[in-house]
Amino acid sequence: MSASRQELRDLVAAFRTHLEARSRCGALGVPRGPSPVTSPALSLAEPDAPEEPTTPYPTPPPVLYDEGQVMHSGRGLTALRAEIGDCQRCKLARGRRHIVFGMGHPEANLMFVGEAPGAEEDEQGEPFVGPAGQLLTKMIRAMGFERQDVYICNVIKCRPPQNRNPEPDEIAACEQFLRKQIAIVQPRVIVALGKFAAHYLCGETTPITRLRGNLRTYREIPVMPTYHPAFLLRDASRKGEAWSDLKQVMALLYHMGLR
Numbered sequence: 001m002s003a004s005r006q007e008l009r010d011l012v013a014a015f016r017t018h019l020e021a022r023s024r025c026g027a028l029g030v031p032r033g034p035s036p037v038t039s040p041a042l043s044l045a046e047p048d049a050p051e052e053p054t055t056p057y058p059t060p061p062p063v064l065y066d067e068g069q070v071m072h073s074g075r076g077l078t079a080l081r082a083e084i085g086d087c088q089r090c091k092l093a094r095g096r097r098h099i100v101f102g103m104g105h106p107e108a109n110l111m112f113v114g115e116a117p118g119a120e121e122d123e124q125g126e127p128f129v130g131p132a133g134q135l136l137t138k139m140i141r142a143m144g145f146e147r148q149d150v151y152i153c154n155v156i157k158c159r160p161p162q163n164r165n166p167e168p169d170e171i172a173a174c175e176q177f178l179r180k181q182i183a184i185v186q187p188r189v190i191v192a193l194g195k196f197a198a199h200y201l202c203g204e205t206t207p208i209t210r211l212r213g214n215l216r217t218y219r220e221i222p223v224m225p226t227y228h229p230a231f232l233l234r235d236a237s238r239k240g241e242a243w244s245d246l247k248q249v250m251a252l253l254y255h256m257g258l259r
């Protein structure tokens with residue numbers, strides 16, 4: 001390929017990246033440069049046409065998907081993260097360091113949903129990186145996956161003070177983002193870690209000791225409720241039950257032809 005053709009391709013790629021970045025920031029188009037037609041007599045502009053908006057990045061950013069027509073990909077997740085912005089929708093915003101959005105494969109077949117970030121997650125901005133996260137990583141590996149093969153997130157994206165339970169108004173403000181993450185990733189199976197995720201995704205308040213191991217659905221996606229890894233760190237005698245729940249998930253994925 002000639003040097004000038006490569007340069008043109010690089011330019012187009014750079015411009016596309018620039019447009020995507022502008023779009024994520026909420027820009028609705030490219031600012032018009034000076035018109036090549038400079039003579040007032042030839043100008044096509046109406047004499048009193050409304051002025052261009054002075055702010056090039058109007059807020060709020062446009063929603064680049066809706067749940068009926070999602071971008072099933074990393075771009076959909078990037079758009080969703082931009083929609084969350086510097087979220088102030090609930091009181092947890094005051095004490096958080098980072099919004100812990102989620103991480104992993106944007107088109108994962110398997111999704112893990114926890115409760116809310118803890119201290120280390122708040123510090124690093126990534127879900128399940130503290131002690132409970134290390135156990136979750138072992139559970140994922142025991143299933144034959146790596147963290148980057150699956151998608152990991154929480155019901156609540158900001159750390160509650162002293163790791164207290166999320167409150168109803170906080171769940172109400174944040175649940176839309178989990179709903180949209182699921183719509184974008186479109187996992188084939190979800191593992192609900194602990195009672196908050198299980199109650200939200202299963203739509204029932206059965207105690208986790210009875211709910212775990214019993215397959216439910218969330219919008220037709222199979223959900224396996226199991227114990228939260230933090231609980232398993234406190235009571236190792238429950239690990240066998242959690243492993244049997246995960247084995248059910250592995251069998252389900254195998255049945256779906258995904259393993």
Ligand code: URA
Binds near residue numbers: 116117121129132133
């Ligand atoms: N506990 C959770 O529920 N989520 C995390 O990300 C970390 C600990």
